[in-house]
Amino acid sequence: MEFYRSHVLICGGTGCHSSGSGEVMETFKSELAKHNLENEIKLVQTGCFGLCAVGPVVIVYPEGAFYSRVKDEDVSRIVTEHLLKGRIVTDLLYHDSVHEDEAIKSLNEVEFYKKQMRLALRNCGVIDPEKIEEYIAFDGYKALGKVLLEMTPEETINLIKASGLRGRGGAGFPAGLKWEFTAKAQGDKKYVCCNADEGDPGAFMDRSILEGDPHSVLEAMTIAGYAVGADQGYIYVRAEYPIAVKRLTIAIAQAREAGLLGRNIFGTDFSFDIELRLGAGAFVCGEETALMASIEGMRGEPRPRPPFPAVKGVFGKPTLLNNVETYANIPPILLNGPEWFQSIGTEKSKGTKVFALGGKINNTGLVEVPMGTTLREIIYEIGGGIPDNKEFKAAQTGGPSGGCIPAQHLDTPIDYDSLTQIGSMMGSGGLIVMDNENCMVDIARFFLDFTVDESCGKCPPCRIGTKRMLEILERITQGKGEEGDIEKLQELGRSIKSSALCGLGQTAPNPVLSTIQYFREEYEAHIRDKRCPAGVCQALLQIIIQAELCKGCGLCIKACPVDAISGERRSPHVIDQSKCIKCGACLEKCPFKAIVKG
Amino acid sequence: MSTSILQDNKEKFAELQRIIDEYKDKEGPLMLILHKAQELFGCLPVEVQEYIAESLDIPLTDIYGVATFYSQFTLQPKGKYTIGVCMGTACYVKGAQAVLDELSKEIGIKPGETSEDFVFTLEATRCLGACGLAPVIMINDDVYGRLVPSDIKGIVDKYRGR
Ligand SMILES: Cc1cc2nc3c(=O)[nH]c(=O)nc-3n(C[C@H](O)[C@H](O)[C@H](O)COP(=O)(O)O)c2cc1C
Ligand code: SF4
Ligand code: SF4
Ligand code: FES
Ligand code: FES
Numbered sequence: 001m002e003f004y005r006s007h008v009l010i011c012g013g014t015g016c017h018s019s020g021s022g023e024v025m026e027t028f029k030s031e032l033a034k035h036n037l038e039n040e041i042k043l044v045q046t047g048c049f050g051l052c053a054v055g056p057v058v059i060v061y062p063e064g065a066f067y068s069r070v071k072d073e074d075v076s077r078i079v080t081e082h083l084l085k086g087r088i089v090t091d092l093l094y095h096d097s098v099h100e101d102e103a104i105k106s107l108n109e110v111e112f113y114k115k116q117m118r119l120a121l122r123n124c125g126v127i128d129p130e131k132i133e134e135y136i137a138f139d140g141y142k143a144l145g146k147v148l149l150e151m152t153p154e155e156t157i158n159l160i161k162a163s164g165l166r167g168r169g170g171a172g173f174p175a176g177l178k179w180e181f182t183a184k185a186q187g188d189k190k191y192v193c194c195n196a197d198e199g200d201p202g203a204f205m206d207r208s209i210l211e212g213d214p215h216s217v218l219e220a221m222t223i224a225g226y227a228v229g230a231d232q233g234y235i236y237v238r239a240e241y242p243i244a245v246k247r248l249t250i251a252i253a254q255a256r257e258a259g260l261l262g263r264n265i266f267g268t269d270f271s272f273d274i275e276l277r278l279g280a281g282a283f284v285c286g287e288e289t290a291l292m293a294s295i296e297g298m299r300g301e302p303r304p305r306p307p308f309p310a311v312k313g314v315f316g317k318p319t320l321l322n323n324v325e326t327y328a329n330i331p332p333i334l335l336n337g338p339e340w341f342q343s344i345g346t347e348k349s350k351g352t353k354v355f356a357l358g359g360k361i362n363n364t365g366l367v368e369v370p371m372g373t374t375l376r377e378i379i380y381e382i383g384g385g386i387p388d389n390k391e392f393k394a395a396q397t398g399g400p401s402g403g404c405i406p407a408q409h410l411d412t413p414i415d416y417d418s419l420t421q422i423g424s425m426m427g428s429g430g431l432i433v434m435d436n437e438n439c440m441v442d443i444a445r446f447f448l449d450f451t452v453d454e455s456c457g458k459c460p461p462c463r464i465g466t467k468r469m470l471e472i473l474e475r476i477t478q479g480k481g482e483e484g485d486i487e488k489l490q491e492l493g494r495s496i497k498s499s500a501l502c503g504l505g506q507t508a509p510n511p512v513l514s515t516i517q518y519f520r521e522e523y524e525a526h527i528r529d530k531r532c533p534a535g536v537c538q539a540l541l542q543i544i545i546q547a548e549l550c551k552g553c554g555l556c557i558k559a560c561p562v563d564a565i566s567g568e569r570r571s572p573h574v575i576d577q578s579k580c581i582k583c584g585a586c587l588e589k590c591p592f593k594a595i596v597k598g
Numbered sequence: 599m600s601t602s603i604l605q606d607n608k609e610k611f612a613e614l615q616r617i618i619d620e621y622k623d624k625e626g627p628l629m630l631i632l633h634k635a636q637e638l639f640g641c642l643p644v645e646v647q648e649y650i651a652e653s654l655d656i657p658l659t660d661i662y663g664v665a666t667f668y669s670q671f672t673l674q675p676k677g678k679y680t681i682g683v684c685m686g687t688a689c690y691v692k693g694a695q696a697v698l699d700e701l702s703k704e705i706g707i708k709p710g711e712t713s714e715d716f717v718f719t720l721e722a723t724r725c726l727g728a729c730g731l732a733p734v735i736m737i738n739d740d741v742y743g744r745l746v747p748s749d750i751k752g753i754v755d756k757y758r759g760r
Binding site: 015017018052200202203204239241275277281299301315356359360365396430434438584 | 624625626627628629630632633660663664667668669670671685686687688689690691692696723724725726727728729730731732734741743747748
């Protein structure tokens with residue numbers, strides 16, 4: 001094997017890709033060539049490191065130098081200074097990755113990583129996801145070998161059951177039980193499917209695993225195939241994830257080439273193959289029965305359960321369906337044993353959970369923590385708090401099926417059951433932080449707008465009920481709310497929850513109900529006082545010039561598209577509220593910050 | 599079947615036939631074929647749906663049902679540049695609505711519409727996976743992040759002249 005004196009890891013995740021890591025990679029290539037360093041220094045394109053907010057991220061080993069926001073023009077400095085002369089370019093390092101004496105911290109000393117525990121993400125940002133050898137070098141396919149050569153299907157299932165692993169796709173159903181049901185179901189043909197439809201509109205955990213460590217999912221699905229007696233697997237992945245699709249395609253080809261997919265794997269008589277199926281932009285296809293209809297090439301409409309997929313799934317055959325992150329946990333559980341996994345997490349929720357941390361938070365990105373970590377730890381220690389030291393208002397978990405968690409619950413240890421208890425849910429792992437400039441009524445409206453758009457229309461409570469709720473919310477945010485609206489929303493919400501056919505409708509009212517529960521006074525301000533305390537709802541907004549700050553420069557007059565502003569030069573200006581369309585143009589233009597939303 | 603589009607696009611339909619031949623023996627081939635057909639034609643006009651219906655021997659209504667169910671399939675041609683404004687939660691709480699409104703104003707079309715000269719299609723999309731850079735828009739394959747409404751004109755102008 002070749003020996004390299006340094007490794008340069010460049011993040012190729014979607015976040016960094018968007019902030020320009022592709023060009024950075026190219027520039028590294030040409031700079032290394034220019035200095036004849038190609039045989040001494042190895043460039044590796046990895047998956048997401050988690051700290052997408054400061055991307056593009058580059059880490060140089062053996063020193064472990066963590067360069068952030070690397071621009072094209074920084075590359076030649078890193079090459080000539082660091083890689084040629086051994087002098088780390090300190091001013092390009094991520095601010096929290098160096099000690100005061102300029103010595104480099106190891107990654108697990110950095111605030112962002114300190115409390116994290118990367119199991120599902122163990123290889124993301126560590127290996128090149130397009131090279132199967134790298135996955136194998138990090139114990140990849142070892143669990144598959146162990147299962148096929150040393151364990152029976154029953155032993156495999158029992159081990160997963162004993163670990164206490166619960167599904168990471170949202171509902172938290174015990175994975176081992178589901179495997180057992182599928183294994184016991186009668187059928188000449190069975191399937192193993194992977195839910196990579198990641199529907200939560202503000203989350204990208206599964207995407208990062210697929211992009212950063214595709215083989216872990218392939219390995220786990222193959223193990224599942226052996227355990228339940230299936231010979232064919234399907235990964236249903238969103239077409240909006242081109243990089244994930246590409247890396248999966250490469251990974252499948254490499255696994256076939258290496259004999260780790262296909263006929264007689266590891267020389268046994270077990271055969272298994274995996275194909276990709278692309279979604280086409282329908283949130284409801286994340287629901288298991290709809291997903292299976294979509295794999296069959298039909299409209300992705302849910303059907304009543306039972307029969308459950310374990311009995312009657314794709315093409316009418318017994319089918320095991322798990323989420324991407326659920327699968328990513330399987331190989332380490334098999335290698336380290338169920339007791340090890342049991343030792344992580346809380347009583348009823350074992351292991352870790354990956355969250356996509358977004359919204360009003362400094363370290364937006366991907367984090368993985370043991371179950372039982374508190375929201376406060378995630379937001380203030382790992383997440384680095386809220387920008388401009390603004391006040392925390394709520395955290396949204398569970399996406400369109402979840403709810404908003406207020407400050408009083410910041411110290412709740414997060415697991416499946418505690419989140420349900422406080423009116424939200426774990427969901428698939430979206431975690432959006434909001435400060436006092438976010439309006440809770442508007443957020444509820446935002447999610448309802450989403451569900452109305454995505455409802456497949458099959459059952460009336462969901463199709464008609466959510467629309468009625470949305471209409472009420474729209475009225476409230478437009479200043480036309482009436483007494484009794486809150487009660488109407490609650491009533492409708494409760495009846496939709498109990499009568500809708502699938503999980504989409506059954507959970508759609510949650511964002512509304514939880515915001516009413518915790519932020520009722522904000523609803524009341526909209527309805528009674530026609531006021532949006534957060535200053536978000538346009539119709540309730542007034543744009544005002546503060547006379548004491550206005551110098552009468554006139555810049556706002558020029559900015560206003562509808563001539564709503566008038567005033568003499570050098571004396572305070574005023575806005576004619578009947579003309580103002582609240583576009584905010586004047587606000588940005590005023591050099592004295594005299595114009596405010598009120 | 600209207601022959602005009604068949605005549606005009608002989609090569610494309612030959613390619614479509616090749617795609618159908620490649621996929622028709624897979625389990626549940628329809629979505630696979632529709633994805634490829636849309637890549638080929640840019641959209642799924644009714645003539646293309648008819649052609650697939652005949653080749654696979656399934657009713658046109660089934661194909662129409664699938665093509666209209668999924669938001670990524672489109673029956674109308676799109677503009678040269680598709681501008682997707684991320685309306686995922688992370689982007690929304692960081693002001694994506696204002697960015698979308700500004701684009702709408704700048705190009706003069708509503709979300710979901712295509713400009714008359716077929717240069718721009720404006721769409722509201724779900725999470726693009728770049729939440730760290732919220733709010734984010736994507737123009738074909740280019741991603742722009744950390745936007746404020748005043749950035750929009752400059753960005754749109756870059757594509758106008760091309
Ligand atoms: C409307 C709706 C959307 C869903 N979207 C997803 C999704 O995007 N990803 C996912 O893994 N599970 C999703 N689920 C849950 C799946 O139906 C299913 O429970 C899950 O994939 C099972 O895998 P697990 O047991 O490993 O969690 C969704 C459920 C509903 C009702
Ligand atoms: S721009 Fe500001 S300071 Fe100048 S006139 Fe307008 S409000 Fe007054
Ligand atoms: S918000 Fe817009 S319409 Fe209203 S005064 Fe300012 S520039 Fe004019
Ligand atoms: S995409 Fe690079 S750190 Fe997340
Ligand atoms: S929510 Fe916009 S990129 Fe994720």
